[in-house]
C-alpha cells in the first residue's frame with residue numbers, strides 16, 4: 181500500500197515514537213489524526229505537521245475509554261473520509277518489582293500495587309485492543325485497506341521490574357498473529373497487522389533518566405547508541421509499503437545484548 185493518500189491514526193502521537201511516526205507518514209503524503217491525552221503536545225505536533233505542508237487533526241482522548249475511542253475514530257473519518265494506518269503508541273510505565281524485601285528481616289516489605297498493575301494493563305493492553313478493534317471495525321465496514329500496528333518493546337521476553345508492562349507488551353506482540361489468523365478465517369484479506377518491537381529508544385522517557393543508568397543501557401546495545409524514533413518511523417513506513425510483511429513482530433533494537441554477548 182502507498183503511504184501517499186492514506187489516512188493514519190496515531191495514538192500517543194503527541195510525543196516520542198508516536199510523534200516521529202506521525203511526522204514521517206505526513207512527510208510521505210499521509211493525512212494524520214493525532215490522538216493523545218496531552219492537549220499541548222497534540223497542538224504542537226499538529227502545528228508542526230501543518231507548518232511543514234501536511235494535513236493533520238488532533239483529538240484529545242484516553243485510549244482506555246470506549247467512548248473516547250469512538251470519538252477519535254469518528255473525528256478521523258469526518259476529517260479525512262477513511263482510515264488506512266493505525267499505530268497505537270499510547271503507553272505508560274509504572275515500574276517496580278512484584279515484591280520488595282526488608283533487608284534486615286528478609287520478609288516482604290512492599291508489593292507492587294494493584295493500581296500500578298491496572299493502569300499499565302489498561303493503557304498498554306486494553307487501550308491497544310480497543311484502538312485496533314474499533315479502527316478495524318471502521319475499516320472493514322468502510323472497505324478501506326490498510327495496516328494495523330502494535331508496539332511491543334519486549335517482544336516475547338520480559339524485563340525484570342516491569343511485570344505489569346511486560347505482561348501487557350508480550351500480549352501486544354502476539355496480537356498480529358491472532359488478528360491475522362482471525363482475518364484469514366473471516367475472509368478479511370485487505371487489512372494486515374504487524375508488531376514493531378523497538379529496543380531502547382531516544383524519547384524523553386529515556387534521555388531524561390539518570391545518565392549513569394543510561395550509559396549502562398547503551399553498553400548493552402551492539403550499535404553503541406539508543407534507537408532513534410525516526411528509525412522506528414521508517415520501519416513502520418516500510419511495513420505500510422511492503423505487503424509481504426504481515427502477522428509478525430519485527431525487532432528494531434540496534435542489537436540488544438546481555439553480559440554473555442547473546443543477542444536478546
Ligand SMILES: NC(=O)c1ccc[n+]([C@@H]2O[C@H](COP(=O)([O-])OP(=O)(O)OC[C@H]3O[C@@H](n4cnc5c(N)ncnc54)[C@H](O)[C@@H]3O)[C@@H](O)[C@H]2O)c1
Pocket residue numbers: 191192193194195196197198215216217218221241242243244268269270271272303304307331332333377378379380381382383384385386
Ligand atoms: N522509549 C522507549 O525506549 C520505548 C522503547 C520501545 C517501545 N516503547 C513503547 O512505544 C510507545 C511510545 O513510547 P514513547 O517512548 O514514545 O513514550 P512517550 O511517553 O514519549 O509518549 C507516549 C504518549 O502516550 C500518551 N498517552 C499515555 N497514556 C495515554 C492514554 N491513556 N490515552 C491517550 N494517550 C496516552 C502520552 O500523553 C504521550 O504523549 C509506548 O507504548 C512505549 O511502551 C518505548
